[in-house]
Amino acid sequence: MPPKAEPIPKSYANGGGSHSAAFIEKQRQRLLDLRDSLVDSMSGMTRDTIRNAPEGSEASGSGQHQGDAGSDAYDRDFALSVLAKEQDALYEIEQALRRIKGGTYGNCEISERKIPIARLEAIPFARLTVECQAQWEKEYGNRRFRPSNEVGFSGGIPQEDEDSVTVSLDDDDD
Numbered sequence: 001m002p003p004k005a006e007p008i009p010k011s012y013a014n015g016g017g018s019h020s021a022a023f024i025e026k027q028r029q030r031l032l033d034l035r036d037s038l039v040d041s042m043s044g045m046t047r048d049t050i051r052n053a054p055e056g057s058e059a060s061g062s063g064q065h066q067g068d069a070g071s072d073a074y075d076r077d078f079a080l081s082v083l084a085k086e087q088d089a090l091y092e093i094e095q096a097l098r099r100i101k102g103g104t105y106g107n108c109e110i111s112e113r114k115i116p117i118a119r120l121e122a123i124p125f126a127r128l129t130v131e132c133q134a135q136w137e138k139e140y141g142n143r144r145f146r147p148s149n150e151v152g153f154s155g156g157i158p159q160e161d162e163d164s165v166t167v168s169l170d171d172d173d174d
Contacts, residue, residue: 019105019106019114019117019120023117024100024105024106027096027100027105027106027120027124028097028100030124031093031096031097031100031124031125032097034093034124035090035093035094035097038086038089038090038093039090041086042083042086042087042090045079045082045083045086046083048079088144089125092125092127093124093125095125095127096124096125096127106120108127108128108129108132109127109128109145109147110128110129110132110135110136110145111128111129111131111132113129115128115129116129116130127145128145133145
């Protein structure tokens with residue numbers, strides 16, 4: 001049984017969101033379908049990659065020709081590269097679903113302007129307007145945009161709490 005669908009935030013229903021509640025609901029369903037498809041694809045590819053792995057190390061005493069071992073290694077590397085890209089897409093989908101839940105879906109995360117419907121229909125997990133995306137790529141190349149609160153552990157900001165302990169790796173007990 002699929003998980004219970006979460007309601008669209010009231011900010012959309014009351015017109016406070018950047019797009020209509022009907023459009024947001026349609027996009028939410030598209031994102032959920034895309035996520036399911038991606039997870040199925042990733043699990044199938046992972047299963048196939050593991051199943052096709054040769055016994056023992058490549059070109060070992062198992063009688064496998066070095067050329068075949070090289071092809072197998074290339075195939076595994078390619079599959080892992082595809083899985084990494086799909087994992088990144090899955091992350092973006094999850095973040096878009098969070099933005100829907102939080103009432104910020106469809107707003108550019110840099111300019112805070114409304115992302116056009118055509119862009120969201122083409123890329124349902126888009127974070128930026130075309131203009132902001134172009135500016136980002138001009139400044140940072142192919143690096144993905146991530147708000148500071150999504151970078152690293154705890155948003156890249158060291159967190160102190162009463163339970164944290166400083167550990168020294170020095171041999172001296174000064």
